[in-house]
Every structure is written in C-alpha cells, then in structure tokens.
Amino acid sequence: MKSAIILFPGTNREKDMEMALTHVTGRAPDIVWHKESTLPECDLMVLPGGFSYGDYLRCGAMAAHSPIMKEVIARAQKGVRLLAVCNGFQMLVETGLVPGALLHNRSVKFICKQVHLRVENTTTDFTNAFSRHQVIQVPVAHGEGNYFIDANGLKALEDNDQIAFRYCDATGAITEAANPNGAVANIAGVFNTTKTIMGMMPHPENAVVPHVNGHQGTALFQSLVEALG
Amino acid sequence: MTVQIAAKQKPVVQEPAITADLAKSFGMTADEFQLVHDILGRAPTYTELGVFSVMWSEHCSYKSSRIHLKKLPTTGACVIQGPGEGAGVIDIGDNQAALFKMESHNHPSFIEPYQGAATGVGGIMRDVFTMGGRPIANLNALRFGDPSHPKTRSLVKGVVAGISGYGNCTGVPTVGGETNFHTSYNGNILVNAMTVGLADQDNIYYARGAGVGQPIVYVGSKTGRDGIHGATMASAEFGDGNEDNRPTVQVGDPFTEKLLIEACLELMQSDAIISIQDMGAAGLTSSSVEIASKGDIGVVLTLDDVPQREHGMVPYEIMLSESQERMLMILKPGSEDTARAIIEKWDLDFAVIGYTTDDKRLKLYMYGECWCDIPVPPLVDQSPLYDRPSVPPVLPAAIDNTAYPLPDHSVLAALRTVIACPDIASKRWIWEQYDSLVMGETIFSPGIANTQALKSGDAALVKVPNKDKALAMSSDVTPRYVHADPYEGGKQAVAESWRNITATGATPLAVTNNLNFGNPEKPEIMGQFVATLNGMGDACRALDYPIVSGNVSLYNETSGQAIQPTPTIGGVGLIADYKQAVGLGFVRANETILVIGTTSGHLGQSLYLREVHGMETGRAPVVDLAAEKANGQFVRSEILAGHISACHDVSDGGLLVAIAEMAMAGQMGATLDAVSENPAAFWFGEDQARYVVTTAHPEALLSAAQIGGVPVQKIGVTGGSDLTIASESISIADLTQRNESWLPDYMSGTL
Numbered sequence: 001m002k003s004a005i006i007l008f009p010g011t012n013r014e015k016d017m018e019m020a021l022t023h024v025t026g027r028a029p030d031i032v033w034h035k036e037s038t039l040p041e042c043d044l045m046v047l048p049g050g051f052s053y054g055d056y057l058r059c060g061a062m063a064a065h066s067p068i069m070k071e072v073i074a075r076a077q078k079g080v081r082l083l084a085v086c087n088g089f090q091m092l093v094e095t096g097l098v099p100g101a102l103l104h105n106r107s108v109k110f111i112c113k114q115v116h117l118r119v120e121n122t123t124t125d126f127t128n129a130f131s132r133h134q135v136i137q138v139p140v141a142h143g144e145g146n147y148f149i150d151a152n153g154l155k156a157l158e159d160n161d162q163i164a165f166r167y168c169d170a171t172g173a174i175t176e177a178a179n180p181n182g183a184v185a186n187i188a189g190v191f192n193t194t195k196t197i198m199g200m201m202p203h204p205e206n207a208v209v210p211h212v213n214g215h216q217g218t219a220l221f222q223s224l225v226e227a228l229g
Numbered sequence: 230m231t232v233q234i235a236a237k238q239k240p241v242v243q244e245p246a247i248t249a250d251l252a253k254s255f256g257m258t259a260d261e262f263q264l265v266h267d268i269l270g271r272a273p274t275y276t277e278l279g280v281f282s283v284m285w286s287e288h289c290s291y292k293s294s295r296i297h298l299k300k301l302p303t304t305g306a307c308v309i310q311g312p313g314e315g316a317g318v319i320d321i322g323d324n325q326a327a328l329f330k331m332e333s334h335n336h337p338s339f340i341e342p343y344q345g346a347a348t349g350v351g352g353i354m355r356d357v358f359t360m361g362g363r364p365i366a367n368l369n370a371l372r373f374g375d376p377s378h379p380k381t382r383s384l385v386k387g388v389v390a391g392i393s394g395y396g397n398c399t400g401v402p403t404v405g406g407e408t409n410f411h412t413s414y415n416g417n418i419l420v421n422a423m424t425v426g427l428a429d430q431d432n433i434y435y436a437r438g439a440g441v442g443q444p445i446v447y448v449g450s451k452t453g454r455d456g457i458h459g460a461t462m463a464s465a466e467f468g469d470g471n472e473d474n475r476p477t478v479q480v481g482d483p484f485t486e487k488l489l490i491e492a493c494l495e496l497m498q499s500d501a502i503i504s505i506q507d508m509g510a511a512g513l514t515s516s517s518v519e520i521a522s523k524g525d526i527g528v529v530l531t532l533d534d535v536p537q538r539e540h541g542m543v544p545y546e547i548m549l550s551e552s553q554e555r556m557l558m559i560l561k562p563g564s565e566d567t568a569r570a571i572i573e574k575w576d577l578d579f580a581v582i583g584y585t586t587d588d589k590r591l592k593l594y595m596y597g598e599c600w601c602d603i604p605v606p607p608l609v610d611q612s613p614l615y616d617r618p619s620v621p622p623v624l625p626a627a628i629d630n631t632a633y634p635l636p637d638h639s640v641l642a643a644l645r646t647v648i649a650c651p652d653i654a655s656k657r658w659i660w661e662q663y664d665s666l667v668m669g670e671t672i673f674s675p676g677i678a679n680t681q682a683l684k685s686g687d688a689a690l691v692k693v694p695n696k697d698k699a700l701a702m703s704s705d706v707t708p709r710y711v712h713a714d715p716y717e718g719g720k721q722a723v724a725e726s727w728r729n730i731t732a733t734g735a736t737p738l739a740v741t742n743n744l745n746f747g748n749p750e751k752p753e754i755m756g757q758f759v760a761t762l763n764g765m766g767d768a769c770r771a772l773d774y775p776i777v778s779g780n781v782s783l784y785n786e787t788s789g790q791a792i793q794p795t796p797t798i799g800g801v802g803l804i805a806d807y808k809q810a811v812g813l814g815f816v817r818a819n820e821t822i823l824v825i826g827t828t829s830g831h832l833g834q835s836l837y838l839r840e841v842h843g844m845e846t847g848r849a850p851v852v853d854l855a856a857e858k859a860n861g862q863f864v865r866s867e868i869l870a871g872h873i874s875a876c877h878d879v880s881d882g883g884l885l886v887a888i889a890e891m892a893m894a895g896q897m898g899a900t901l902d903a904v905s906e907n908p909a910a911f912w913f914g915e916d917q918a919r920y921v922v923t924t925a926h927p928e929a930l931l932s933a934a935q936i937g938g939v940p941v942q943k944i945g946v947t948g949g950s951d952l953t954i955a956s957e958s959i960s961i962a963d964l965t966q967r968n969e970s971w972l973p974d975y976m977s978g979t980l
Contacts, residue, residue: 009576010484012400015694016669035574049667051398054484110393112664112681139681141397141664206666211692211807213672213683 001228003029003044006072008063013049013086013205020205021046024221034066043228044081045072047088049141049203059102059144060090073097081125081228082197086142089189089199098192098199099157100149106182110143114214115180115202117165117188118172124195125227127164129219135172136216138207140180140188145201147183147190154185164189164198239596240541244275255282255458261613268607276544276593276600281608283458283511283549284518287783290612293749294781297759301766305775307738314435315356315507316426317777319739321803325693326430327700328362331370331423331743331799333782337478338420342387347395347481348553349422354401355507358490359556361434361497362426365668366691367396369406369422370704370743370797371659374415376651376975381410384418385659386976391481392422393662398483399490403663405675405689407704410651413712416787421743423799425702427693434497436516439504439524439559445517445583446565448572449489449508449555453538455479456512456551485554485577492575493556499571501564508555514548516557518591522609524559530583532595544593544600559585619755622715628847630832635909636841640885641957643841643913645967647882648889650840654971665689672699672807673733678814678893678965685894686812687732687878688802699807701735703800707881708793710849713834715757715794719764720852722798724917727772728878730802731861732920734810734868737772737802742779747791749783757794765796771854772861774800811868813877814894818948820874821927822899824884826860826919827940830910836882837913850915857918863939864920872926872933879919885912887921888945892952893965901945903955912954923947 003021005014014031022028030040039045053062063069073095076082084092090102105111116137119130130136149157157163165188169178179186181201189200204217245251252262255278265273265281273281283289291298303311309326310318316330334349354364369392374381385408396403401424456479496502504524506516513535521528532547560568565581572579586592591608593601636642647653657676665674665681670693673686688701705726711718723740730737742765747754769776785792804810832838833847867873875895879887885901892899904911924930927943934941951958974980 010398010487012398012487012667013669016667019669050400051484051487054398054482054487056484109390110397110662110664112397112666113661114679114681114683139666141666143397203666206669209669211672212669 001025001044001225002027002042003046004032004040004042005029005046005048006034006068007031008034008052008066010052010054011048011050017046017048017205020208020221023209024218025225032068034068037067037071039068039071039075044083044224045075047084047091049086049088052087052091060087060094063091064094069095076197079196081224083126084199085203085205086201089201090144092199097197098190099153100147100190102144103146103148104144105146111180112139112141113180115140116168116170116178117202118168118174120163120166121161124191125224126198126220127223128226129223133172135168135170137214138202138204138217140202142201146181147187149184157190160193162191162193163187164191165200240543242543247272247275247278252278252282256286257282261285264611268604268611274600276548277603279545279549280514280601280603283514284608285612289511289515291781292613293615293617293783295614296616297762301762301776302769303776305739305773308775308777309430311777312779315359316362317739317741318433319777319801322698323696324430326428326433327801328357328360328426328428329424329741329799329801330356330778331421331741331797332356332780333743333745334420334422335418335745335782335785338388339418341478342384343391344478344480346388346391346420348479349420350392350395351481351483351486351553352509353422353424354399354486355509357424357426358493359434359505359507361432362428363494364401364424364426364490366425366689366702367401367403367422368689368702368704368799371406371408372414372419372795373410374418375412376410378415382976388420389659389662395481395483397664399487400667402665402667402671404665404671404691405702405704408656408659411708411793413793416790417785417792419745419792419795421797423704423741425700425801432497434502434505436504436506436519437523439520439526439585441526441585441587443503443559443562443585444565444581445528445530445585446558446560446568447535447555447580447582448558449577450482450485450552451536451538451578452547452550452552454542454546454550457546457549479551479553481553488575488577489554489556492572492577496568496571499567501560501568502558503561504559506557508557510551512549512551513557518605518608520557520559521591521605525589527586527588527590527605528583529586529592532593534580534582536578536580544595548593617749617755618752619759620752622756622760624714625846625848628833630830630910631907633832633838633842633909639957640908640912640954641959643837643909644885644889647836647840647886647913648964649967649971650836651971652836653882653886655969656972657969658972658976670694672810673812677890678896684812685814686810687729688735690733690807690810692807697806699804699810701730701733701802701804703729704797705729706795706797708795709834709845711761711796712793714849715760716764717849717851719761719796720768720854721917722796723765723768723772723774724852724857725880726798726800727774728861730800731865732876732878733804734865735802735804736865737774737800739775739777739801741799742776743797744779744781745785745792745795745797746783747786754791761794761796768852768854772858809869811873811876812894813891814875815891815897815899815923815947816874816895817925818897820923820925820947821943822888822945822947823922823924823927823930824919824942824944825864825922825939826856827916828884828911828914828919828942829916830907830914831916832910832914835913835915837909850917852917860918860920860939863934863937864922867930867933872930873922873924875923877921879921883913883915884921889952889964891921892961893968896961897947898949898951898961899945899947900953
C-alpha cells in the first residue's frame with residue numbers, strides 16, 4: 001500500500017501518522033505540501049491532525065481550499081481511499097465528501113484523553129480487521145470534535161451503515177458519560193456512502209507503535225493493508 | 230495592475246522631554262539616568278533612553294541577582310552550553326543534545342491570564358528552537374492564590390486555556406507540571422513554562438558568532454505596539470488598582486509560532502544562519518544588542534524596513550515592542566535568497582533590516598534620520614549591578630511532633646482529608662486540556678490514574694525519535710519549605726527534582742531554574758534569595774546536577790505582600806532504554822511494598838499539619854544530601870536491574886499519600902503494616918530522601934540494600950481493591966473519587 005499524507009501549514013500530527021503507517025505497512029508515506037497541485041500515485045490519501053491555518057476561521061475551512069485539495073477531492077471521488085483524522089476530519093466535512101459538521105466540544109474546552117470506541121461497521125477497507133462491535137481504546141485530542149448532523153442525516157447514516165465508530169464505555173455500552181464531546185449519537189467517525197472515505201476525531205495513529213502504551217488503533221491500518229495490499 | 234505602495238511618511242512625533250522623572254517612569258533610578266549621560270557624554274534621545282531602560286531593567290540585566298547567580302554550579306560532564314544563551318544544552322549521547330529552559334510569565338498572566346500564559350509558552354519555545362532544538366516537550370509550574378479568593382477560579386481557567394490554546398496548536402506535547410494554591414499568590418500568580426528540545430550537537434545555533442558586514446534579517450510576525458515596556462513591567466511590584474497595565478500584555482499567535490518553528494528548523498538545515506536570537510523580552514532591542522555584544526561588533530538597523538502591523542510607528546515603539554513570534558538572524562552574506570525562499574514558503578515575513586559593523590555601536594535609522602547611536606559595550610558591561618543588603622532568614626521554631634494526633638485516632642480519616650486537599654487533588658481538569666500525546670513519543674504523561682498515555686511516573690518520560698533512549702523531565706519546588714527555611718528549601722527543590730527523575734530509572738543530568746521572589750530591595754527578601762541559592766548550589770554540587778539555564782523573576786509582590794519564595798527547578802534526565810523505566814502505579818498483586826530511606830516522622834511544614842490541623846508551622850525538613858544520593862543511586866540501580874516494578878518518591882503528604890497515589894495509579898489496593906508509635910508522624914511526616922517501591926524480589930533488594938548501607942523498611946503488600954491499615958480500610962474507588970472531585974467541583978463553582 002502506497003500512501004500520501006497532505007501537510008498543511010499548522011498540521012502537527014503528520015509525524016505520528018507517518019510513524020503509524022510506516023510501522024504497519026513497512027513503507028514510509030509520501031508527505032505532500034499543500035501548495036503542490038499534483039499528488040503522487042497512491043492507494044491511500046491521509047488528511048492528518050493539527051491546527052491547519054490556526055483554526056482561525058473555522059476548523060478545516062481554509063485547508064479545504066488549499067491548492068492540493070482539488071486533486072485530493074478529485075481522486076477521492078474516483079475512489080482512491082481517503083482517511084481523515086481530527087483536523088483532517090474537520091477539513092473533510094468542509095469539502096462535503098462526508099455529511100455533518102464538527103462543533104465545539106460540549107465542555108467548550110480542548111480535551112485530550114483515552115476513549116473507548118465501538119466499531120460499528122467491519123465490512124469496509126478501513127475496518128475489516130476489527131470484529132463487529134469490538135471495543136477499542138484510543139486517544140482523542142481536540143477542541144471541536146462534537147459531530148453534528150440533523151435527524152434526517154442521522155437516519156441516512158444509520159440506514160447506509162455509514163457510522164464507523166461510536167464512543168462507548170469499556171463494556172461497549174453507548175452512554176452519555178462515554179461521550180467526550182457531545183457528538184450526536186456518540187458518533188466518532190463516519191464513512192461516505194461508498195465507504196471509500198473515512199473521517200474520525202480520535203487518533204488511531206497514536207495507538208500503534210510499540211513504545212506507545214496501547215495498540216488498539218493498529219487494526220485500522222491493518223485493515224487498509226489487507227484491502228489495498 | 231501595479232500596486233503603489235506609498236513611501237513611509239514620518240508621522241508627527243511628539244516625544245516627551247528627557248528628564249529624570251521620565252527615566253523614573255521607565256523604571257530607572259537617578260543614578261542610572263546619570264550613568265546614561267556619562268556613557269553617552271550627552272543627554273539621551275527618547276529612543277536611547279528607552280533602549281537603556283529596558284536593557285537595564287531587572288528582567289534583562291539581572292542587576293540584583295547576577296552576583297549571586299555566579300555562585301551556582303553550571304558545569305559538568307554533560308554540559309555543552311550553560312547559562313547565557315537562549316537555553317542550556319546538554320549531551321544525551323549519539324551526537325544528540327537536549328536544550329531546555331524554564332521562564333516565568335507571572336505579571337502578564339495575572340493581568341491577562343489567557344494571553345499572558347499563552348505567550349509565556351510561546352516565548353520559552355522560541356528560546357529552544359532559536360538554538361536549533363526541535364521542541365519535544367513542554368512543562369509548566371503554576372501557583373495560584375487561595376481557592377476562596379475571588380480571582381482564583383478565573384485565573385486558573387484563563388491560564389490553563391492559554392497554555393492549552395498555544396501549546397496544543399504548536400503540536401508540542403505538554404507532558405508535565407505542577408499546580409499549587411496558597412494565599413501568598415492571591416495578588417501575584419506564578420506561571421513558569423519550560424520547554425525541552427532536541428538537536429544534533431553539530432547543528433546548534435547561538436547568539437554569538439556574528440562578524441562584520443553581514444546582513445541582519447527579521448523573520449516572523451509583524452511588529453505592533455503590543456508589549457511595549459513589558460520587561461519593565463516584569464520588574465516592578467503590583468499595587469492594587471495597577472491592573473490597567475493591560476495594553477502592555479502581548480498577544481500570542483500559536484499558528485505563526487508553528488510556522489516559525491518549521492521555517493527556522495528547515496533553514497537551519499542549510500548553512501545560511503551565522504547567529505540568531507529570538508525577540509523575547511525587550512524585543513528588537515535586546516536581540517540586536519545581544520548579537521552585537523556577543524559578536525563584539527556594531528549594528529545598523531533601518532527601522533523603515535521592519536515589517537509593521539500598525540501605521541505611523543516610531544523607533545521607540547519598534548525597538549520596545551514585544552510583539553510575539555519574531556526572530557533576528559545574522560546571515561552569511563549571499564545566502565539571503567535561499568533564506569527568503571524557505572521563510573516565505575511558510576508564509577512568514579522576511580526582511581533585511583540592517584547590517585553588522587566594526588564600530589561596536591547600535592545605530593538606528595528611520596524616516597532618513599538617526600534616532601539612536603549608543604556604544605554597545607558600556608550598554609552591556611556597565612549595566613548596573615547591585616549587591617543589595619540582605620538579612621539572614623529567621624527560622625520558625627521547631628514543633629513537638631507528638632502534639633498533632635490523628636483525627637479520631639484514624640489514619641484514614643486524615644488520608645481522606647489530605648488526598649482531597651487542593652495541592653494533592655488530581656489536576657485532571659487541567660491536564661486533560663493539554664495534548665500530551667502529539668508527536669507520538671510520550672511514555673509517561675501527567676497525572677496519577679487513568680492518564681492520557683495510560684501510564685504515569687514521577688517524571689514525564691518522552692522517547693527520543695528512532696532511539697530506545699528517553700528523556701525524563703520534572704518540575705519541582707515546595708514553596709512552604711523555602712518560606713520556612715530558604716536554605717533547606719532550596720536544597721529540597723533540587724533534591725526532589727533529582728529524586729523524581731531517579732524514580733523512573735533515569736539518570737538526572739542537569740536543571741534549569743526559575744527563581745520567583747518578592748522585592749529584592751527588601752533585605753529580608755534578598756536574604757531569602759541568597760540563602761535559597763546557597764541551598765540550591767550545595768544540592769546541585771552534591772548531586773552532580775548542574776544548572777544550565779534559568780530565569781529570575783523578582784518583584785512578585787502586591788501591595789507589599791510577597792509570594793512564598795518559589796525557586797522552581799526543571800530537571801532533565803536520561804534513560805538508555807525506555808523499556809526499563811518504571812511508573813508509579815502498582816503493577817501486580819502480592820508484591821512487597823518497601824520504603825527506601827529513613828522515616829523519622831518530620832511533621833514541621835507538612836501538608837498534614839496544614840490540612841488536618843490548619844497550621845503552617847514548624848521547621849522545614851532537612852535534606853541529607855549524602856543520604857539523598859546513596860538512596861537514589863540504590864533505587865536507580867535496582868530499577869535497571871529489573872528488581873523494582875513501581876517507584877514513587879515520598880514528598881507532599883508523606884508516606885501514606887505516596888502509597889495511596891501508587892494504589893490509584895495502578896487501581897489496586899494494598900495492606901499496610903500497622904504502626905503503634907505516633908502513626909500521624911510515621912504516615913504523614915515529610916522526611917526527605919525517601920522512595921516507595923514495589924518488588925517481586927524483596928530478598929534480593931533487602932540484601933543489596935544491606936550491602937550498600939541503604940535503609941529499607943518493609944511496610945506492606947499489594948493486592949485487592951482496598952487500602953487497609955490495621956482495622957481500617959478504604960476502597961481505591963472511594964480514594965480515587967475523593968482525589969478526583971475537588972478541582973472539577975471547584976471549577977464548576979459547586980464548592
């Protein structure tokens with residue numbers, strides 16, 4: 001699997017993603033500067049975490065209009081897999097490739113903590129190495145991760161099996177207490193309709209490499225390797 | 230379309246008359262004002278007076294502290310660069326270096342907590358990446374007033390949000406720190422920020438080294454009118470009603486800082502930079518004077534070329550602005566285009582604003598006129614130096630250790646109080662706002678139980694990328710000890726730092742210090758300062774733990790009320806293999822709990838006295854540096870030998886608090902041996918040089934201790950879900966709930 005991470009001004013988790021991808025796939029990803037207009041051939045594109053453009057306008061809003069994004073969107077629409085994490089997820093919803101919006105955390109504070117996620121759909125290229133309703137522990141680190149979608153939109157997501165992960169407690173129960181940011185229906189990650197694009201707030205890339213205390217994000221990257229070679 | 234840029238027009242400049250009163254309002258004494266005349270052989274211009282006043286401010290010149298700081302040990306086998314540059318630099322093997330420093334932003338954080346704290350973080354990071362070090366960890370030491378003081382809650386909220394907002398955005402993990410509350414900080418909080426960076430030893434940059442005829446380049450944010458005279462504000466006492474100093478607090482932009490980090494580190498991969506200095510306190514003035522002074526050269530600046538955010542600025546404003554996220558560089562002639570391309574790739578301003586000369590003068594031009602022409606050597610070398618009068622501290626009387634019995638004869642009743650008191654209570658509400666995991670190398674993150682990295686230790690532990698080695702870092706000081714006995718308190722701050730690094734298995738290498746004191750013009754404050762430095766110096770020498778950088782913050786007083794002296798120590802250590810490090814949480818049931826070091830039950834100045842008996846009294850505990858060293862070396866060697874599964878130093882709250890924290894961190898109980906004689910002193914005394922360890926190999930450990938002459942006492946066994954002493958017990962869940970609830974309850978206003 002050949003992957004490319006897009007680097008925006010203010011991106012700060014590209015190294016974490018690079019470490020995780022290199023560790024699981026054995027192959028270092030390309031890092032592509034946002035002012036480039038061409039993207040190397042790749043099987044997976046990644047929009048990483050950080051504070052692109054300082055999050056000064058609206059998280060992800062500026063980055064979604066960077067020169068490289070035209071190409072990223074075009075490729076994603078052709079089916080090249082796109083993984084968007086945290087600030088990347090915020091950009092992704094700005095592009096409209098997945099529905100919804102990311103609002104300020106309910107606490108109106110940045111929050112960094114370990115959370116539990118329940119894997120909702122294991123038939124995708126991003127999640128095939130998980131078992132259905134498997135509970136994994138990974139960290140979140142965001143100020144605006146409160147996923148919002150209206151009732152009709154939520155129904156569509158549920159009907160199309162587009163919810164990737166939900167926040168849950170250690171036993172897998174979807175509870176209010178386990179929801180770190182107030183996200184609608186405890187949604188932590190979603191797919192596009194064809195499941196070729198996934199956006200998520202938590203950081204699986206910070207739960208992969210051996211020295212990190214917790215490796216339950218690994219299966220996400222193994223899923224991609226399984227699907228994309 | 231062509232864009233016409235109007236030539237800068239000289240604004241109408243109305244400068245006040247140069248008088249001794251004006252100088253006084255700039256914080257200068259009459260003697261200092263006269264000295265300026267003597268150096269120049271004439272009256273200074275308004276701009277020149279501004280330059281002199283900030284360069285000679287306490288903040289920049291260390292005029293009250295310099296002669297005492299000289300006595301501190303600053304050399305050692307690991308030291309590459311001691312105090313005097315942006316940050317201290319130490320050797321961590323493999324041709325790599327750790328760069329670190331701690332710095333205060335106390336006054337700005339009190340006036341404008343969010344921006345004050347945020348720019349404190351930004352400033353200390355710049356000190357590190359200016360020298361070529363990529364920041365890999367931030368720590369902070371915060372002191373707030375009494376929780377019941379009306380300002381405290383909003384100050385906590387603002388300061389934490391500022392640190393979070395700035396640090397998280399720059400992508401540098403905030404991995405450790407400490408937060409305490411005491412009435413002495415009611416009108417003068419402390420915000421001390423520390424950054425640790427990493428560089429290759431052959432790619433470290435300094436302010437020194439500039440030569441003649443080289444271009445001077447300005448990089449980063451534009452200059453505005455913010456922060457003018459910030460260094461002077463940091464060198465004055467607050468009075469009540471002095472809070473309308475607001476306009477002088479700088480505004481931080483962490484996004485620009487992030488770009489500046491990446492741009493500088495990328496440029497440093499070329500050989501374009503000869504010398505570099507960040508524009509921190511006293512902005513363009515101190516950075517240009519420092520480069521000139523250290524290079525033994527002169528500097529000519531054309532201030533029209535300085536990127537400006539506001540219209541009609543005059544040289545005085547440009548030179549004294551403390552706008553953030555700015556750098557001054559001396560480039561190799563001919564490399565300007567290479568440098569410009571890299572800086573502009575990151576969308577930052579780049580401007581050649583002058584050149585270096587051989588006349589050792591600081592000359593400033595703008596609007597076609599010369600506004601300042603000062604000889605640099607006397608500006609620096611003849612800066613005032615004061616040996617201020619001091620009186621030796623008066624130590625409080627010793628107390629009768631048996632006069633403070635347990636409440637209701639219950640050890641656990643006392644524990645329930647102490648574990649929930651503001652200084653011991655979990656600071657989760659704070660550190661969950663900090664991203665401690667970004668960069669992906671954090672092994673031990675802040676807190677005790679259920680932490681962000683899933684593990685906690687006595688020191689933060691951050692792995693070096695692509696290596697097995699890791700850096701251990703800690704921030705420590707116990708102000709109530711320093712207040713009671715500055716000499717022993719100074720020793721204790723260093724010893725506790727050394728102990729916290731040691732407790733992870735790492736070898737302590739060197740420290741940075743941040744000396745927060747009251748008004749040095751008062752002999753009793755100066756007496757505290759001198760005695761504290763004596764104690765720190767003795768401890769650093771005994772523990773081979775040199776001071777490689779630091780910052781002095783004086784005048785921490787409001788309306789004549791000084792803070793408790795707070796000499797914060799930021800320690801850095803190294804462990805060769807992160808897999809050998811131990812955390813503080815219990816790991817397995819049925820392991821033996823041992824205390825290393827002698828427990829004699831010193832209750833003076835203990836948290837037990839303060840929280841259970843409501844008394845801040847008695848002598849501070851004495852630090853036996855020989856025992857400290859022997860006990861620590863023993864603990865470290867046993868950790869590295871694999872005989873110790875968890876380790877926690879005994880500090881605030883004494884033995885039982887240490888054990889309770891280990892239980893909460895591991896979410897596992899313990900059964901402790903009962904003590905019949907003065908259990909309050911045994912469980913809550915704060916004797917120094919002690920560690921609690923758990924082991925599956927007690928015999929091996931006990932015999933090694935006997936051979937080494939290290940005192941060891943078996944005090945219990947791990948296991949179960951309760952902490953049990955004699956007939957009393959408390960569940961770990963209950964203990965955790967008590968420890969966790971105080972701060973969120975306080976912040977939500979329900980307390």
